Amino acid sequence: MCRDQFGYGITDEGVHVQDPFTGTGTFIVRLLQSGIIKPADLARKYTGELWANEYMLLAYYIAAVNIETTYQALVAEQQPDRPVDYVPFPGVTLTDTFQITEKGDRSDTSLIPVNNQRIEAQLAAPIKVIVGNPPYSAGQTSANDNNANLPYPTLDGRIAATYAAQSTATNKNNLYDSYIRAFRWATDRLGDQGVIAFVTNNGWLDGNTADGIRKTFQTEFSDIWVYNLRGNQRTAGERSRQEGGKVFGSGSRAGVAVLVAAKNPHQTGCHIHYHQVPDYQSREDKLDDITDATLTTTAWTTITPNTDGDWLNQRNPAFQTFTPIGLKDTREPTPRIFTMHSNGLKTNRDPWCYNFSHKAVEANMSRMVDEYNLEATTCTGDESKLTTDPTRISWSANLKSDALRSRTHQFHPDRIYESLYRPFCHQNAYFDRPLNERVYRLESIFPTPTHDNTGFYVVGVGSAVPFSAVAIDCLPDLHVTGAGSGGQFFPRWTYERADSSAQDALPAPGDAIDEWGYRRVDNITDQALKTYRDAFGSQVSKDDIFSYVYAVLHSPQYRAAFAADLKRMLPRIPLAASRDDFERFVAAGRTLADLHIGYETVEPYPLTEQHSDTVTGPEAYRVQKMRWKDKTTKKTLIYNAHITLDDIPAVANEYMLGSRSALEWLIDRYQVKTDKASGIINDPNQWATEHDDPRYIIDLVKRVTRVSVDTVRVVDALPELPL
Structure with missing residues (x-):
């Protein structure tokens, strides 16, 4: 990207590279090992043109050791007949990247003079490339954690003036997620020219709140390349399976994308290039496909955004001509069907x-x-x-x-x-x-x-x-x-x-x-x-x-x-x-x-109940956790250790609510659960007990099967709309 846009490469003099969230130094280590930096340029690059920040003390020390030992090994390869001195990496700093660019509110680094000098040198450097994997954090999930995100008035003010100002969303809190702060910080840090290369959460690509991010990107970058690895496991059912493997394994359930974006002041307009991995691809296949050869031969799709800032899944203009079912402002005179919601x-x-x-x-x-x-x-x-x-x-x-x-x-x-x-x-x-x-x-x-x-x-x-x-x-x-x-x-x-x-x-x-x-x-x-x-x-x-x-x-x-x-x-x-x-x-x-x-009162569907003789009476109908006997056919439900329900019609699994069928919602919810934090037990059998109906749950499965079958029948008979 650097050579294509600006005529220089990362190895060239004056091209400063920064990893603002270095962790244990992986990106800088891989850059040194990649061969992108020519041997003749290695010492200059290492001592004055590479920068890495880390906020956590242990990770900072590990990053320094990883980068320094990698450099020492490379120098040793270049001069195998001479001893190699250990050279500390002067570009690594212990700091909060967002904090050091806050106006009038930098972190106090006076206790570590050398670290402070490195920060000042970094801030004075003309950064041309920013790479890394920013942290993902929209905020704490529980006030018991006492771990809310820190405020950054200068940076958050820039988000408010750009991403938030351009967004049509009502709730814009997610625009202050750490990885989105990283977008804003990096774009501003580059100035008029440079390249950002981030591995990030992919929610910004199609998220409703992120329309302001996409609109702003179109005005601030000249070329954008997005390689969408998908893997969003916050979905469920078939949608989850289509997303494929989690890119970071058990480390994250979020979808992941690689963003490479260039700021070229000499180019007008913005060219957006997009590729996403196929449905159902495993994590291993996704990562195996990311090679130099693959990236240069990928069939990139050119995206032309609409005026609403949609890049993917663009909306249908006809939709706006219909009457809304509701409006947020009940005083708004625009016609709607419901007064309030x-x-x-x-x-x-x-x-x-x-x-x-x-x-x-x-x-x-x-x-x-x-x-x-x-x-x-x-x-x-x-x-x-x-x-x-x-x-x-x-x-x-x-x-x-x-x-x-x-x-x-x-x-x-x-x-x-x-x-x-x-x-x-x-x-x-x-x-x-x-x-x-x-x-x-x-x-x-x-x-x-x-x-x-x-x-x-x-x-x-x-x-x-x-x-x-x-x-x-x-x-x-x-x-x-x-x-x-x-x-x-x-x-x-x-x-x-x-x-x-x-x-x-x-x-x-x-x-x-x-x-x-x-x-x-x-x-x-x-x-x-x-x-x-x-x-x-x-x-x-x-x-x-x-x-x-x-x-x-x-x-x-x-x-x-x-x-x-x-x-x-x-x-x-x-x-x-x-x-x-x-x-x-x-x-x-x-x-x-x-x-x-009225799902609790419909006639139960005549599923086949198969009982063992080991338990009788009300105890026979207690559930711990139901499960399919075969997840492919979904014909037989193992209700508990004593009862199975058979002959579930295939059409029953066609009635979907979100990413799950109605029956799968029952399997998910009607199980005994203990909340890890509070220790509180939520036992669905208690509902049956307190309603004096020991068969409530087993009959509920039959009733929801009936509801599912009849819903599909009614929906299939709906007339066509003049769309």
Whole structure:
């Protein structure tokens, strides 16, 4: 790239190379060993034009030794008849790369004068090539870790002014991931000319939040080459298998890509070259294919981005012409179908707030609230005094903030709701604002456990899993389909409190105030009703619109045509081709909603139960962990050591919710699990016990098989949309 763009190579004088996150020095070692640096240039390069930073002390020492012994060996090869002196590597520094370029806020290195001198020399060097494998870290996963990412005001300000400013995403927190900070830092460090070569997480290639990164790259680089090794194992099912082997083995579940990008001030525009490894390729094959010969003969694809910053899986322009099902701002006058929608419940302490056992939720949360109140009244605003023992409490940002302000909370047993935690998996949930990290708008959808409502949950924008929707009549979790991005719930109704002091407190005709002081409000907009009545006749009701939308969201034609759009934004709904087709969609939507909401009461599918005689009675139906007898045919399910379920129809496995079939969700969720951090046990058998139904789980498998078969039948009969 250097020779192609600028006419010089890495071996040439004045071409300074830096590895800002060197770890144990692998990149610099491999550069020295590669032969890219000519023997005559080796001493000059080693003593003044190679730079490596490391933040961790042990890794720093190992990097220095690795680089120095590699150089000594190379010199010894050049002069085998003469002794070789050991020459310390002057380019390695113990420092935080991001910190040393912060304006007016550099790390204090005065205690190590030599290290400080090296940092100053590095900062003065005209870096032309930056290589490495930046760390991946979007932030701590638990406040108990007490290990939040450090702030870098100067660097983060640059991200805000570029990547974040260009992004259309609402939540831009992930733009401050360490590897994205590395993009921003390296691009700025190069100045007007140079090359970046990073091995990174590949989420920026197609992520919704990363549209601002891609747009900025197009303006800051002249040539971009991306070799996508894939391997994203945060997916599941067939999608996971297509991603192939994990590039770093057990070290990371993230997908990986190699980025080589050039800044050439003499070239206009940006040329983007892309290649991705084939589906199902093993880790070994991926790495074997990365050779000089392969890279020069690869059939690179030229990418022409669209105006939305899409590089891969570009969205369909027709999608924007349809009516959105919802908008974030409820005051926005743009037509939409639902007045409001909400994320599902985000507890940040699921093992405590969720459980198959109502008694367990009550005991766990009561115990945690007691512990919290003790911490809040004794910490005196000092965070260091708060316990980090995960068996006693699960901290989150909001709860920790309350404790430091000495705010106490109460446990309310009447705030335990029935919820849908994952597809066809009801659990008990503690739903109470002070003890949940985010409740979003759910309090106006399910104000009390006794308020009825229905709606449907759709996979969140930016999710790694395929789009899906599922109808629900209880409190939804944030990640019903296990998606990385929290899904959205579209309720049929909302509830508002009837405040007698408010000027608009008088109910509209037919809007009764219930015994808890709430009024039910229709969540389908009048705008939508007018649109559908204009198109399909005055007999159309808001219930019809709800059913129509739910059916369209299941249309294979719709999902295929707008797969890229559904990853990036909330669904938009096209009108049916005719009144007859509209009515067919409505009927299908009602059937699907009835199946998915009433899955616990449908007629069980007649699977063949095979029992041993060793255990009888209720104990015979306990599960520990179900599994397929053969993962290829998925015809027989080993329910437990005593029972197998046979003759599962192949079509049942075609009903997918995200990356798993409905039956695979049951296998995943209906197993006894112990949370490693808290030690809390979540036992699905407790649900059966507390509902006095020992056969609940085995019959659930049969019922969900029925739901799956019937769903596929209904979906296959949907009419075509005029797309």
